[in-house]
Amino acid sequence: MMRWEPGARERLQAAALELFATRGFEQTTATDVAQAVGLTERTFFRHFRDKREVLFYGQDLFVEAFLNGVDAAPPDASPLEVIASAVHSAASFFPDERRPYSRMRQSVIEKNPALQEREQHKSAGLATTAAEALRSRGITEPAATLAAESGATVFGIAFAQWIREGEERSLATIAADVLRELQHLTTPAAASNKLR
Amino acid sequence: MMRWEPGARERLQAAALELFATRGFEQTTATDVAQAVGLTERTFFRHFRDKREVLFYGQDLFVEAFLNGVDAAPPDASPLEVIASAVHSAASFFPDERRPYSRMRQSVIEKNPALQEREQHKSAGLATTAAEALRSRGITEPAATLAAESGATVFGIAFAQWIREGEERSLATIAADVLRELQHLTTPAAASNKLR
């Protein structure tokens, strides 16, 4: 007989999402979450650096997928082609089954500025490490940071669309469309009918 | 004879920057900052939503400058031209005299993740309002968000370079260079010597 149930971290994450969704983030104390799964506040903070982190723990896998996409690009690929590969790889980390969960999670985050800060911080961290990966491929600054940041932006826009009620396309499909828009952004004259 | 000295907010901001720079952000309590200028902790929190905000209060003017740049662009400008105008306008908000102050402030922020989160949140907020301004100019999604986010990124990269030790060029000059790099990003084939 074990002294404690296994999977404490996962149980805490599930309980936290549910409580945050019903009562709201600020109206839920860390003690509430811990007690909901038969643990104490102290144990909660042993698993998560702070109260917000319970919603973000585990993103390393997503970042890893993004970086794998960077490495998967052919060695002579342009910066934009590399981030295309990275965005595509990252997108496959969110299969359609995850959509309902992602929607719920995002609706919690949207309602709280403190959680938005954490999310933006994670996104910025992704861009930073992606820029480093691009640099190690020989891409120089500021192109590396520019490309990495654009990749994070493209993914963010695509993800927001993927989450939208009624959207049925896969994340990878949407992301590819957004990427195309980015390419058009800097070359609008060729697609436009007016000349300057 | 007045009961209290005027300019409480500004005095708090100055004292906070100094204390954060010497002792560190976490090692400085809100009470420390308040007492340094002869006020109480309660008064500190009446002027600033939270302890971090003392370093960010007043950015509205910067955001305003950015948006003025958006409005200043000719009505038939492309999204990229609009953000070029915005970035240029925002850059003029940081004349060279402000460089030492900005360096000090940024070195404090760099050393603390919580402060970085707040900074990224502000940057994201800027991109969001800029995207709205672009939309009201008739630019559709996702181009509006893409362009706004790119503008924020360009400014961020330029600002980081402007702050660097030894850098002498003006922020506007650097920003213009970074913007050029962004344009090259999505059209590398034309500038490169290899064809694909």
Add this chain to the structure above:
DNA sequence: CGACTGATGTCAGCCACAGACATCAACCTA
């Protein structure tokens, strides 16, 4: 002259979070 306003102080309290130490089942080792 008295009501009013606005920035501040005082007091009390909640909660996020952390250090120090105890507990106890599972495991390991002689």
Add this chain to the structure above:
DNA sequence: TAGGTTGATGTCTGTGGCTGACATCAGTCG
């Protein structure tokens, strides 16, 4: 198999961020 070790947890206690309620008092205005 006795006894030490490990690792996740609980208990206790304290600090600091932040807030609501109320008091104070200089200057202002009617």
